[in-house]
Amino acid sequence: MALLPVEEAIARLLALAKPIARIVEKPLAEAQGLVLAEDVTACVTFPAFDNSAMDGYALRHEDIAAGAVELTVIGESAAGRGFSGRVGPFQTVRIFTGAPLPEGADTVLMQEDAEALDAQRIRTRFTPAKGRHIRPRGQDFKEGETLLFVGERLDAGRLTLAAGMNRPRLPVFAPPRVAILSTGDELVAPGETPGPDQIVASNAFGVGALARENGAEVLDLGLVPDRADAIAEAVARARQAGADVLVTLGGASVGDHDLVQSSLLSLGMELDFWKIAMRPGKPLMVGRLEGIPVLGLPGNPVSSLVCALLFLEPLVALLARRSSPARAGEALLAEPLPANDTRQDYVRARLTRDDQGRVLAHPFARQDSSMMRVFAASDALIVRPVGAPALMAGDPCPILVLRPV
Missing domain, CATH: 2.170.190.11 (Molybdopterin biosynthesis moea protein, domain 3.)
Structure with a gap:
């Protein structure tokens, strides 16, 4: 079976979701980054006096x-x-x-x-x-004027204005709820002492941070052992909490101990696709369970984060009625890269600027998908399309910016 191209996979995932329609009232202190669901008028005149x-x-x-x-x-x-x-x-x-x-x-x-x-x-x-x-009195606005409008994202300026309008609470579209399910008998929580065959679970923290940065509330379902009944119980908790997205970490392949996909299928998940023509992140799974998009991320930490950037970020932004961060850019290669094969490659790299202000991308020599240290030090991912020819130092290359320089 041919692996699904990245762009098609993203489009198919986003087709499973619609922007959140639930409307809630939030106090100003909790409304940052949310999107207004109704026009808002001023309750006072400002200034109230000359x-x-x-x-x-x-x-x-x-x-x-x-x-x-x-x-x-x-x-x-x-x-x-x-x-x-x-x-x-x-x-x-x-x-x-x-x-x-x-x-x-x-x-x-x-x-x-x-x-x-x-x-x-x-x-x-x-x-x-x-x-x-x-x-003069009313120079800024007058009582009854409409100053904030449906669809506007509440940033520092708009929250300041809302407070000045004497609006302590605002009607907003509810933030999407992202439930994260980590599976694996080998996992222990940070702070615990791993056994001889165990590792410290890390993926949920980066994936959760990315979801929050794009407007989501995160429900961490905790570490679940490789048992179908434990996975089913965790999924039930996600449903009861009203999750809008279910993200699984690890166990989505078809090995003897990879039970996520089979467990979700037994619970009624409709599998849309599995396995993507990308590196890292090939064993990515997408489906739908009772109307909830399911995104199965790989277990390797870097694969999980790269896939979260490409798939979870635009999904959460769509649900939250926000624009995805503008990550696409271009840099000049600081050193050569070989021709690419049949999977779109995302090469971890540092970014610098030369004395002319041009952005240079320095790919790391080690690109193993388990190396968290390399990803944490990366400012960008160099995008190498399927079949891309070899590039020399100084050649332009597309990048996804993680941290601007």
Whole structure:
């Protein structure tokens, strides 16, 4: 059976999913990165009152229009503590940034444009335009205005605006729930002492981080032994939790101890495809279980992460109504690469810049799919298409950026 090309495999996986339609209300502190499900209007007017944009003196423009004059200081207006009186002819109020403009005043003179004669008198050194340094009421927005719109992703600026609109909670599309199931009798959790035939489980942490970076909530189903009943129990927990995606780590092949695929098939999974023409990551599985996309990632840590980048990242972004990170780019090879074979290769590499600012890709000599250290040090994956010819140092090559330089 011919191995499925990577691009076709990605398209078929994404065809199994639709953006999340559930709407929930989230407090502002929990809404970062989520997508608005409804238009949002302001509950207040901002600014709520005319206020000063500078430290200085609030005065009547007609008193200073003719040039330098002496004014009597009759009080002070500070943020949260305004002046309650009225500014009359040739009077002024000491005012600070953000403080309410006193009644009768129509201009603010910056403090450096005033000469203090004593505690109660100043002389103007400059004549600003009428209305200068005043933020009028409603300059930013007015109560009832629609300022945030359905489909917008809540970033720092939009969350700040929502808070200023006096909206403590926002209607958003629910983040997708990604359940991660790690299988293998050989696995122990970080912090435990592995037995002579065991290893420390690592894949779920990187895969989970990638899912969260793209807007998902992650349910870690823990380490499950290589038993069909244990796998079925973990899948039942994922269903009860309302998982939108089930990700399995390891055990998706067809060896005597690889029970994930057979267990899921017995639970009713419809297998869409298995095995991809890529390196690392050939034994990748995709199916659907009661409407939930199932993504079976390889057990080797690097294979798992590469496949998560290519498959899980766009899947979660689609469900979360977000755009996938823009990873595609181009670099110049720092050293030669041989011709490629029948599987699309993803070569781990460091990125640097030369003295002309061009991006250079330095492939690591060791590319074993179990080597976490190499992947952690990588800034990019050099993409080598099926049948790609040999490349020399200085040749351009496509890359997927892990960390920009």
